[in-house]
Amino acid sequence: MSSQLNETPMLQMKGITKRFPGVLASDNVDFDVRAGEVHTLLGENGAGKSTLMKILYGLYQQDEGEILLNGKVINLTSPANAISHGIGMIHQHFMLVPTLTVAENVSLGLKSTRGVLTDLKTVSKRITEISKSFGLQVYPDEYVWQLSVGERQRVEIIKALYRDASILILDEPTAVLTPSEVDDIFVIFRKLADAGRGLVFISHKLKEVLDLSDRITVLRHGRVTGETTPAQSDRHDLARLMVGRAVKLAPDKPEVATGDALLRIEDLYVAGDRGRHAVQGLTMEVKSGEVLGIAGISGNGQRELAEAIAGLRTPQSGKITINGHDTTFCKPGQVRDVGLSYVPEERMKDGAVGDFDVKENLILLNHNREPFCTNGFLNFSAIRAHSEKLVKEYAVKTPSIDTCTKNLSGGNIQKLIMARELDANPKVLLASQPTRGVDIGAAEYIHERISQQRQNGTASIVISEDLDEVMALSDRIAVMFDGKIMGIVKQEDATRESIGLMMTGEDQEA
Amino acid sequence: MLLSLGANPLSGYATMFTAAFGSLEGFSETTVKSIPLLLVGVGICIAFRANVINIGGEGQMVMGALLATAVALAFPAFPSFMLIPMVLMAGAVGGAFWGAIAGALKAxxxxxxxLSTIMLNIVAVQFMNFLLRGPMIDPAEIERGTGIPQTMRLSENADLPILLEGMRMHLGVLVALLVAVGAYFLLWRTAIGFRIRSVGYNPDASRYAGISVPKNVTSALAFSGAMAGIAGAILVFGSESHRMVTDGGSTGFTGSAGFNGIVVALLAGLHPLWSVPSALLFGGMLVGANALQRAAQVPSALIIALNGLIVVFVVSSEYFKQRYAQAGRVEEPDDNDNGVIVTEGGNNE
Structure with missing residues (x-):
């Protein structure tokens, strides 16, 4: 924190109110940014973070309230207008043209000094300057399609800085980054703040917020529910402000006696989409009443492993045994029949049929069995009763069981899938990224359900990129890197550091 | 359009409407014209629900008609109550077989x-031309040496009974309505229909839930073909000549119902029951167009242009509906208070 904190804020938003038909998206919100600080806007999906920032970037106009820049009222009517006032936004989804070079991308929409001709030399020179002064390591002549996600994000930052942005809005900038990239980008954000810029950091990841912020403003239902600093609060406080009640960040884990190994994988090789081995000689087993967490940066074979277990991808060699049955070359339906339930990584692609209504998705697995189907005809009274029961039991928030599934929120779709999968009383539960993109309340609920399965004697595998989630749920933690298990550690022996090292493939012995 | 042809559009359309729906006789004609449109249209609805576009209605009609004709030729002495169901079934089987080929190739x-359905259309028509010139030709044609490619007058026991004295409306109307209702039940009340729709909406999730995508794509096209096949059979046994005729060219006897059925299905929003009024509209336009040609010397080909315009309007209205829905979504904030989100940004991590 610098001394500049005490001056008048660079930017003030006072009493901002924005109404949409039927919803108050932003209710008399005050928010300000001072030069040299990172001010976080924290809230769940739908809390009103995006609305507020879209107003600041000129995409929406507020119904009430005013925006002051350096003490003067400004009227933001469009993004171009916002940019001219020195407000820049780094979007969550990058706005770059992949077939152009970095310099060309940066110069898009700018007036050239040479009239109708481009002036890439000058642009390149300034890009290099900016890049050097903040350690961005962006090279103007590289094509954007050649760059990694992290590098593309730095190009976006350059774009904003090139336009002399003094206020940078960072819309969930870490969503697409690996843990080490997150560390790198935080160093850059800090440098930008220290150079006198004001940063607005939008996130719902509690740990990152505590790491990066100078100040934190928490929104819920369009209203400010608290303003705090990392020094004054911890994750539980923030979660409470976001959700409006105390949230358990890790489920209770009573002692459970483990039984037989219900899932056994021996020397498994699975090909990836590009032909090379995605899973290479993997061996592991999971016992009844045990949760095995698989940590690792995505793209290290977790998806292929999950698909091989579920019967969606044929292994090249090795053996998978579920509940005593050899399922190595079984079809998805057959694997389910011997007791596997699978909560897939991409819930809208693999988990649910978006255009089906809630009740249809709930009978996706057993639509052709009694009592839902008699002699080939669907039995709607049984289907309705079943759906009403599951929706209630699993606290799926939906207007009715006839609602189209794609209109539900991510958390509720995930609860719906959990309801369907757990209702099958699985012997083995395979959950891939079970709480990705899910709000805290729903995540808490899903974690509790997985923990309950453990007490029921199910053998569970939780694949997740979220290390906190893996640590909270698992009895043992396996770390995957490059298609292999780098090591399996007991939960009580695991530290973030040791697992983090294995995730990058550095520690072979652990 | 009518104006450009020098006719009064209002009175022109009035002529068309009166001809098609103004009298019992006109209505009877309209229903007869609507039968193949409805049957093919219903089949298209089923295929579309599995996310398969069936342009093979023509070929499936031809194959259905051929198998039905063969059955009638083979068992001419069977009584009507057996022979009629038999030829309709044969039509369904022939069409289903032809549809399933394309389905299996796809799946x-x-x-x-x-591509495969269009090509199978051509194969089917040429196969028909071969059969009607050779093995199935009317022996009388050979005797006389005229060699018109047509079968002999098929067994009277297979004639579809006339429903209204002195008019052409026959049993096929009821069959078509029955099939439309049946298709509705198939899609929304049976496990098969559930799987077809599931596979059409989201093959990935279906596969993961243990539903076989190839099997259901094939069966959807088989059902679709079966309906077109029934249409083909009805065209043969409900015709005035009661024989199967080919013009020797590339279209055959179908009156392009295999293609127009697609338009019927689109206008009906791919719903089997809405296909009924939709088919009546297009059937009526065919009848009306002939009347218009007589009354105002407007070529009946105009109706083809009119068909095209309807497709353009139907498809573009769908597009605008989506655009509007999306615009509406962006305007609304992402509030999941009641568990329902309205933005596309549901997956913010």
């Missing part, structure tokens, strides 16, 4: 169903 070898 197991990833051959575009648009």
């Amino acid at each position: 197991y070898f990833n051959v575009s169903e648009i």
Whole structure:
């Protein structure tokens, strides 16, 4: 924190109110940014973070309230207008043209000094300057399609800085980054703040917020529910402000006696989409009443492993045994029949049929069995009763069981899938990224359900990129890197550091 | 359009409407014209629900008609109450077989169903031309030496009974309505229909839930073909000549119902029951167009242009509906208070 904190804020938003038909998206919100600080806007999906920032970037106009820049009222009517006032936004989804070079991308929409001709030399020179002064390591002549996600994000930052942005809005900038990239980008954000810029950091990841912020403003239902600093609060406080009640960040884990190994994988090789081995000689087993967490940066074979277990991808060699049955070359339906339930990584692609209504998705697995189907005809009274029961039991928030599934929120779709999968009383539960993109309340609920399965004697595998989630749920933690298990550690022996090292493939012995 | 042809549009359309729906006789004609449109249209609805575009209605009609005709030729002495169901079934089987070929090619070898169905149309028509010139030709044609490619007058026991004295409306109307209702039940009340729709909406999730995508794509096209096949059979046994005739060219006897059925299905929003009024509209336009030609010397080909315009309007209205829905979504904030989100940004991590 610098001394500049005490001056008048660079930017003030006072009493901002924005109404949409039927919803108050932003209710008399005050928010300000001072030069040299990172001010976080924290809230769940739908809390009103995006609305507020879209107003600041000129995409929406507020119904009430005013925006002051350096003490003067400004009227933001469009993004171009916002940019001219020195407000820049780094979007969550990058706005770059992949077939152009970095310099060309940066110069898009700018007036050239040479009239109708481009002036890439000058642009390149300034890009290099900016890049050097903040350690961005962006090279103007590289094509954007050649760059990694992290590098593309730095190009976006350059774009904003090139336009002399003094206020940078960072819309969930870490969503697409690996843990080490997150560390790198935080160093850059800090440098930008220290150079006198004001940063607005939008996130719902509690740990990152505590790491990066100078100040934190928490929104819920369009209203400010608290303003705090990392020094004054911890994750539980923030979660409470976001959700409006105390949230358990890790489920209770009573002692459970483990039984037989219900899932056994021996020397498994699975090909990836590009032909090379995605899973290479993997061996592991999971016992009844045990949760095995698989940590690792995505793209290290977790998806292929999950698909091989579920019967969606044929292994090249090795053996998978579920509940005593050899399922190595079984079809998805057959694997389910011997007791596997699978909560897939991409819930809208693999988990649910978006255009089906809630009740249809709930009978996706057993639509052709009694009592839902008699002699080939669907039995709607049984289907309705079943759906009403599951929706209630699993606290799926939906207007009715006839609602189209794609209109539900991510958390509720995930609860719906959990309801369907757990209702099958699985012997083995395979959950891939079970709480990705899910709000805290729903995540808490899903974690509790997985923990309950453990007490029921199910053998569970939780694949997740979220290390906190893996640590909270698992009895043992396996770390995957490059298609292999780098090591399996007991939960009580695991530290973030040791697992983090294995995730990058550095520690072979652990 | 009518104006450009020098006719009064209002009175022109009035002529068309009166001809098609103004009298019992006109209505009877309209229903007869609507039968193949409805049957093919219902079949298209089923295929579309599995996300398969069936442009093979023509070929499936031809194959259905051929198998039905063969059955009638083989068992001419069977009584009506047996022979009529038999020829209709044969029509369904013939069409289903032809549809299933395209379905299996699509499902197991990833051959575009648009290409395969169009090509199968041509194969079917040429197969018909061969059969009607050779094995199935009317022996009388050979005797006389005229060699018109047509079968002999088929067994009277297979004639579809006339429903209204002195008019052409026959049993096929009831069959078509029955099939439309049946298709509705198939799609929304049976496990098969559930799987077809599931596979059409989201093949990935279906596969993961243990539903076989190739099997259901094939069966959807088989059902679709079966309906077109029934249409083909009805065209033969409900015709005035009661024989199967080919013009020797590339279209045959179908009156392009295999293609117009697609328009019927689109206008009906791919719903089997809405296909009924939709088919009546297009059937009425065919009847009306002939009347218009007589009354105002407007070529009946105009109706083809009118068909095209309707497709353009239907498809573009769908587009605008989506655009509007999306615009509406962006305008609304992402509030999931009641568990329902309205933005596309549901997956913010």
